[in-house]
Amino acid sequence: MTHPKILMIATSADKLTNGEPTGVWLEELTTPYYAFVDGGADVTVASMAGGAIPVDARSVAADGDNDASVERYLKDPDLKKKVAETPAFDDIDTSGFDAVFLPGGHGTMFDYPTSDALASLIETFDGEGKVVSAVCHGPAGLVQAKTPAGDPFVKGKRVAGFTDSEEHAVGLQDAVPFLLETRLRELGAQVQTAPDFQVFAIRDGNLVTGQNPASAGKTAALVLKALSERAESAA
Numbered sequence: 001m002t003h004p005k006i007l008m009i010a011t012s013a014d015k016l017t018n019g020e021p022t023g024v025w026l027e028e029l030t031t032p033y034y035a036f037v038d039g040g041a042d043v044t045v046a047s048m049a050g051g052a053i054p055v056d057a058r059s060v061a062a063d064g065d066n067d068a069s070v071e072r073y074l075k076d077p078d079l080k081k082k083v084a085e086t087p088a089f090d091d092i093d094t095s096g097f098d099a100v101f102l103p104g105g106h107g108t109m110f111d112y113p114t115s116d117a118l119a120s121l122i123e124t125f126d127g128e129g130k131v132v133s134a135v136c137h138g139p140a141g142l143v144q145a146k147t148p149a150g151d152p153f154v155k156g157k158r159v160a161g162f163t164d165s166e167e168h169a170v171g172l173q174d175a176v177p178f179l180l181e182t183r184l185r186e187l188g189a190q191v192q193t194a195p196d197f198q199v200f201a202i203r204d205g206n207l208v209t210g211q212n213p214a215s216a217g218k219t220a221a222l223v224l225k226a227l228s229e230r231a232e233s234a235a
Helices: 026-038 068-074 077-084 116-127 138-142 164-169 180-186 213-234
Strands: 005-010 042-047 099-102 131-135 201-204 207-210
Touching: 005 026, 026 042, 026 068, 026 077, 026 213, 042 077, 068 077, 099 116, 099 138, 099 213, 116 131, 116 138, 131 138, 131 213, 138 180, 164 180, 201 213, 207 213
Parallel strands: 005 042, 005 099, 099 131, 131 207
Antiparallel strands: 201 207
């Protein structure tokens, strides 16, 4: 069996509405990345605009004080090079991929929802039975996508994402263009939540979403499970 191919698309946005720097939340890229490659997947790291992925400085602590995947990243010149030199996702031939994964970070709230190209990719992957996945603020990449009938892509689907309560807890509710949980509910999603900052991820068919940074590992595990089942059904 061939290795599944996963396309990770990170934000290229590096500023909040208040001008403070932001970007990807590093753990939400590194934890899934290593889970995927350790699980035998081929992973392509891309970004919305290409070039270096902005990393939210708040997601990196002193050496030894980070999540295990971030510590691994800090000693991994190969992945650091990939993060520094990404292709723009819409310059890639995405036809050969089995899944797309959208890491979070507050930057995603600015460039994911406004991208017609990202919405189109989500719609195409879903229509082809491929896995669509996102964690924390990553589901912001789902809000513009539509179903073939023209309904919001998330309508009626069970979805997790960074909650309004968590946004208020980190004090950034006024630094983003909208509250993600509220927007998902407005679009008809069946948003499911756990207590603030607890591990929570759900799968609804080929859609996999997680609530917060701590949920990145569980989200990745559900993606790998969905890919394994997809491969078995195709065999």
